[in-house]
Amino acid sequence: MDKEREIIHKILDQEAGEDEKKSIIRSMKTDSGLQAEFNALTNTVRLLKEGERREPPAFFTAEVMRKLPKQAASRSMPDRIREFLFGSHLLRWNMATALALAVIVLAVLVTVPRVHREPMLNAAGPAESAATVRLTFYSPQARTVSVAGDFNKWKADADVMKGTDGMWSINLKLKPGVYSYSFVVDGKSWVADPGAETYEDDGFGSRNAVLRVDI
């Protein structure tokens, strides 16, 4: 019965194979108890699916918009300056911008004395740069949240996040690469970032978020 019940739940999850469906149909022909069990569970799920969907109250959107903070959702000014100075940037080009920049570069090359250019050409290249990555996590009941991952050798107390009104955030400076990570809530619960683009199994039945950093 346990195996058959398991197959019934696979059917309800729409994950049962054709052979499993056929075997349950065969069993139900001779087992009225199983048939009743199947019907009851199927109807339970049907009730859930067909449950009335309620309309939100009138003026719901207007009330939300009225309650939004006056300050824009954008980053604070110190954060913006830090981001501009140390963050990675994507430049959007058009033909006019490219031509204008080419003219400026040409003018500089022509006017700057050769003696000043040579040391620049011989200068060592910049060290591999890092990008600033901001991670956020909403957890109003958490007392502490930190992030552990490949970038800090999975130390749960290395990168402690800052919390405001339940929204926890941290800026990490990371070199280009792919990193697995997880949030650590109150020092004991490991939670995959709900906002991550991709995930990977952690080998213990849960998942880690995966972050890709490009410069």
Added chain:
Amino acid sequence: MRNNEQSSDEEAIIRKCLGGDADSYAVLVDRYKTMIYNVAYRVVGDEDTAKDLAQDSFIAAYNGLDGFRFGSKFSSWLYSIVLNKCRDHLRMTKETVSTDEIADIRQDSGMSPEQAASAGQSRDFLQQALGQLPEEYREVLVLKHIEELDYQEIATITGAGISALKVRAHRGREMLKRILEGSGVNHG
């Protein structure tokens, strides 16, 4: 609107909000208000509280927009925020089901939900039964069977592993079935 188009449209709206155009956020609120309000209602079981939690969720999402990961689904992010709000609320109010409510369910013995609805009764059988489930079972059933999300997305939203979610759904369905049978709802 197809998923990819919707996603890029939403990213454009979020960029506008981050650029200081707060008014464009109304498009996202309008798009997801029914979804978020219904999830909150099914989890906490009270319309006024659901409205407050849903509105708080939209405001929290707005305040955290600068941390939104472009490329991920805005709806998943909203789901995770509203579920956290609901959990927080339930924890604070230490939700209990009163004996009066259980008695009310039993009094409706013999009527299917359809019959009750057609008889003009406003009682929500399903909601009362859901309210008796442990919170984590209720969440999975709401996301899986009412919102019709797949386990992968539910895992993203809740942070739980897929196998754990399947066990919760399995147990939740069994428990819900027993509650409905016990309350006399003829759903066979």
